[in-house]
Amino acid sequence: MPSMEAPPQAAAQDGDYTLMKKAVDEAYRAVDSGDGGPFGAVIVRDGAVIVSCHNLVLKNTDPSAHAEVTAIRQACKRLGKLDLSDCEIFASCEPCAMCLGLIRASKIKVVYGAKAEAAVAAGFDASVPDAFVEYYRKSGIEIRQVEGEAARIAEKVFDKAWQIPDEAMRLRRRRGGGWFEKGKGMVKSSRFCCLWN
Template sequence: MEDAGVAKDRTISVASAFSAHQQAVQDRDHKFLSRAVEEAYKGVECGDGGPFGAVVVQNDEIIMSCHNMVLKNTDPTAHAEVTAVREACKKLNRIELSDCEIYASCEPCPMCFGAIHLSRVKRLVYGVEAEAAIAIGFDDFIADALRGTGFYQKAHLEIKKADGSGAVIAEQVFEKTKSKFTMY
């Protein structure tokens, strides 16, 4: 009996090789995403925060595994993805994660996506779209605020670019410090 995709001369078709590769990637993604989901459960069980988990992977090894810590740390920015990026950077002693991937149990909010982007993570895999979190009561106010479309934007937060002397001194900080630091 022949193996699927293997001809009698023991050659493998391009289609079957590609399919095998896709399956291997899917299996790998499932493995690491499962760990992110475990973190999401852990965070809720501990009372640390909402059901969100994230893992940072480097060379097929988990180097950081975190869950939402908003309640535990009384820090509204302690989302799983931001915490994972922060802790991975500390562990590796660098500010970029270009050789790493991040797996998140849920689609990252704009703040988390910003942290992921700034850390130069090479790949993001998430398990479920943000609508799943919204459906159980989490809001999308960050995205709404950025778009200027949500209730939160209209009712609680004013966003204004400074003008006058405030704008001038804020602009001057860049000119006055540009030779004093190295771009990262």
């Protein structure tokens, strides 16, 4: 009788979808609450969720309070250690340069949803040069993007940020006076290049 279990790759994709959905839900929470930009992160160890966080830049008036940074800080405290090499972080979007630095320091494995280009297309200055990502990969950090539906749901969160009038205005104000149009990126200032990841 043939086995009814999903192949290992399909099982991994199902797990990726479930955890990415949780990270994306956190990104929506950031937008709905006004706490920060539409970014979320979940840290897991052996399949169990350790922490689930979203961007808190506006709430904390802290440009370093990105979802990944907040999640890593909380996981280190909760686990009582700095080395998170036995954990994975599921980020709704490809991490920025600042977050990649902390990811390297904590030795955590990275799984992300939306490419940074999707965030840039939505008006966020979140691009990460390929050479920079390659440097971190060569230093031993595991970085991979989810596939299929998990990647698609991660990109949709950027549309939500533009559907909420207050959030759209906040995006414009927080860019140092730069005005944005959906899909056209920054018109003026680049002072807040790391603010929204």
